[in-house]
Amino acid sequence: MANPSSETLPIRSIEVPPHPQWPTLSDDERTQLRSRIRRLLQAQNAVLVAHYYTDPELQSLAEETGGYVADSLEMARFGTETDAETLVVCGVRFMGETAKILNPEKRVLMPDLRATCSLDEGCPADEFTAFCDAHPDHTVVVYANTSAAVKARADWVVTSSIALPVVEHLAARGEKILWAPDKHLGHYIERVTGAEMLLWNGACVVHEEFKSFALERVRKLHPDAAVLVHPESPDEVVDQADVVGSTTQLIRAVAELPNREFIVATDAGIFWKMRQIAPDKILIPAPTAGEGATCESCAHCPWMAMNALQNLEQVLLTGDQEIRIDPAIRERAVVSIQRMLDFARERGIGRPART
Missing domain, CATH: 3.40.50.10800 (NadA-like)
Structure with missing residues (x-):
């Protein structure tokens, strides 16, 4: 169930571009x-x-x-x-x-x-600033998928690979958190950490399209497959996952888990790296097909x-x-980004082996 706070914010209409058609090269x-x-x-x-x-x-x-x-x-x-x-x-x-x-x-x-992002587009800096100003007692944590101006208004910037430990850290200090822009990722973090979070009403156009009923069908066809889900996906999809995590964490799961098959609920671009590090594994795209869909899984960002x-x-x-x-925006935004990098370094988070 969606966090009630996000329901009080308007849902912004995002103009999604068609996928570009690049000429085929010999x-x-x-x-x-x-x-x-x-x-x-x-x-x-x-x-x-x-x-x-x-x-x-x-x-x-x-x-x-x-x-x-x-x-x-x-x-x-x-x-x-x-x-x-x-x-x-x-x-x-x-x-x-x-x-x-x-x-x-x-x-x-x-x-x-x-090449922008639906999360970035759905969180205009002026509206977000007004939202923050209305809740001055909250620590502002924004996902990396935001503009420089939004980052400049934040106390912390996080990526999906570091969001959970940062929020756990803030919650342990008794801080109330204002989160933007992805409501699905925010709600997942809220459920895992128990933190008090006020959520902006944004979503990724790719991850929001994964269908829980279709995923259930694919799981029945591949009962031994591990389900890997990025937490930008809706709750009903996340709840079916064996592993929920960032792109790096999902790639690592393909390499480390004993399963031969994996159902993957994130952008299909990730398959190249997964196949590179685990060529013997079978990767199955999680379905996005719904009423009137023209493909079984259309999970690729048109901006990417x-x-x-x-x-x-x-x-x-x-x-x-x-x-x-703008130098003034950069001067403020670098503080919240550097805070994340310092935290990651202190906690030993990230830094996958290069291949």
């Missing part, structure tokens, strides 16, 4: 394009940082060129540790903004600055799909998709 064209990108990265002292949800072509190229493939927490860390002068962030805009906030002296590029080899090369040639952040 093997020779792909090889030549990847070679040109490698040369451009080297010439510009640039490094490629890709999220697990991006196209496998980008993930593999990042690893082949000394870059990094990771969740948003580890992407943020990597950007601060590399000597590269330019960070090319393949993901969605809040990831590029976070990289720039932590590395103001570096150039941060993205293949397409229009805006990242491709073609526009990656273009941005390296032109440099015209550069992240820029």
Whole structure:
């Protein structure tokens, strides 16, 4: 059942773009394009940082060129540790903004600055600020999937891999928590920790589409499969999970659990890394099919799909998709992000082995 506090907030209509249709490349064209990108990265002292949800072509190229493939927490860390002068962030805009906030002296590029996120879009900074001002006795904790301006209003920024221990820490100190923007992730954390949380009414357009009744059907067809669920999913889906966790935690589960089959409820881009580290495992996409659906599982973010080899090369040639952040906003936002990174370092959270 949804947290009552989130029901008092309006549900914002998000305009979801169609998935981009990139031209099919021949093997020779792909090889030549990847070679040109490698040369451009080297010439510009640039490094490629890709999220697990991006196209496998980008993930593999990042690893082949000394870059990094990771969740948003580890992407943020990597950007601060590399000597590269330019960070090319393949993901969605809040990831590029976070990289720039932590590395103001570096150039941060993205293949397409229009690649946003439904959680970010559903939490406008002015409305969120007013919501926080109405509850001054709450500690403000925001998910990484938010704009730089929202992060600047927060006390803490968290990713899904660190949200639970941060909230447990705050609750143990007796703090009341205002959480934004994902209501499903917030409600999951609330249930696990018992913390008092006031929830913003946002949701991920990908994870909200997983269907509990369809998942039950797939589980019956694969009774020995472990169910892996990202906590941005609705309660009815989370409740069927064997493992609930961040992208990194779900990838680790595929490698470590003895099951041969896994039903995976998160963005399908994650399958590349899962297959890389556990090639003998069978991965089954959790169903999103509902009334009138045209596919059994449509779980891929349309904004993540805006990242491709073609526009990656273009941005390296032109440099015209550069992240820029108001210095006053950056000065405030870096405090809440750095607080998360310091907490993670102190508690030994994250830092998966690089492959």
